[in-house]
Amino acid sequence: MRGPDSLGRGWWRRNGWGLVALLPALALMLGAAGYSDLEFWQRGRPEAVLPAADGTADFAGLRMRVAELAPATDLKRSGDRPFVLPDNMTAWRVVLDVEGPTDLEPDQVIYCAISIEDTAGNRYNDEPRELSSARTPLGNCNPENSPVPAGSGRYQTVAHFVTPRGVEIAAVRVFFGGVDQTRYVRFDR
Amino acid sequence: MKLLRRLGSALFVLAALATAQAVQTAEPTLNHARRPFPVIGEVGEDVAARTFTARVQQVRCAAALKIGEHVLDTQGVWIVAKLRVGARSEPTSIAYAAARDSADRVYQTTDRISLDLVTGGLTMQPGLPYEGEIAIEVPTASAGSLTLLLADNSFDQRLDSMTEIRLSISDGSACSAEPTTVLLPKAVS
């Protein structure tokens, strides 16, 4: 309908509120359509959750801190024979002190994946092929794999890595894929 | 006059339909639109895909493979390429390897022997490359026009980088008649 209506209102006056409402509707539409893509994007680049000033971080119902991050020179093969890496590699051990709820049901156990990052931004995963003939525990935040008895919800999780020799480690990353795929705990060294 | 106008509009509809059909057939298919991003290189040079680097160190062809005491023959020729591959900034593996001939036929690496290096079985940490050999069965006539394709995903190589390295074999009929061995993957030290 062109021209003024029976009340003498022009097109802009008649449709003004409708036009205003279009803006939030458009925003809502874009948000709804982009949400899944945004989450997909965030899963590709998870956001770092940093620990408090005392070095402990609370995440996924656990309280954790890095107790040790050092080259592992005392690795053993089966039968207690020493495990020796080639000269161009360094093995690393990360020990996390973990404090979880004491009343955890057995099927409620949370799993994590620990990785380390060097100063150049390269990331290394635990249980590398290079260490497959060394005896190393599973560093997956599960109390059953703790080297110390998991008393009163406190236990340790130990993970091993291998990097080229001479690499400086900048951070330990702990990722709880079953809880949150868009964030991870990052302990900077 | 009226009839002429009707004929005109009928013609217009036909023209619109024909244009739409032409646009639809001219459009690239999804297969083409989602094809891998090629990273092209030569034998002897490092080629960097998104997640890994690869170098074809040497390539040869033979009438048979010698695997332990087994001799595997072929109705064509075996192409054996020595590769040096490594992860870039995150742990990764190569899970797809194939040779493409000049007729765009794609020959995947043989599954008659296990080739961990390029079937996803070997996760590499950044800075710790591996060397090993792969074997591909091709018709003799195709051996002179092969390009080696490598990608990090076994079943879906779309929309991700894929190395394309032209293999330096000029004539499939000049291949060695002697069975050749295939080197196992080995960490480079």
Added chain:
Amino acid sequence: MLADVSVTGRGGLSRRLTRGLVDQAAPGLRWAVAVVLLGVSGLFGGLDTVADPRAETVAAGTPVPGGPWEVTVHEAGVRRELGKLRLQKENDRWLYVIATVRITATESTMPPSDLLVLEGATGLVKPTPAEAALERDGSRLRLLHPEMPERIWFVWEQSGDAPVPTSLTISIEQRTYREDSLGGEWQWMDADEKGDDPPAGRVTVPVKADLTPPSASPSPGAGPSPTAGPSASARPRPSVNPKPSRSPSAGPTQ
């Protein structure tokens, strides 16, 4: 435009709607419009001859194109013993079909386990072959490569209680290169989503029976005896080797 189309009447709505539309655009030109539409659909292939969807039955030795592969069935037979294969029940027998499979797709392809389906054989222990092996070296059928045809033995176990077939009809599975309705990409797939395509073709072959009694001399462990029968030793037998494993290949070599 649709003002004169009544939607209150029951039935005939679409007819009235179409007639209304046509009359609106060109009163009295219904027939002309119909002819034009037919002509247009003809332009885009609507009048093309369509292949008879019923699968043809061909004789042995005739290649049957099945989309990404082409299968030529050569012969079929029944045996008590076949290479190193072990029957689940001593009383059973092997039905085998020898066929050449050529990959006509542009990429290496693993034929599906139901590439060949036996019709007219009863008492099969499993409808898919117990084993499929390359004739030339007895290695198990895996990836086949484009334009590198292989003669393959397809082997089924048939219950000893079922009758020995005198001829077998083998239907050959097919795939169609079509657009995936989910992802929109072109792939070799079942022609329709339900997966009950007609076969690419059927081949009828006589069955060569070679049923030398398994224990003419009563030796119960008939399996490892190397000579199964005169013809069995004459022709190459698929001795299905395990995949040659190259020492402990999984472990790291440092």
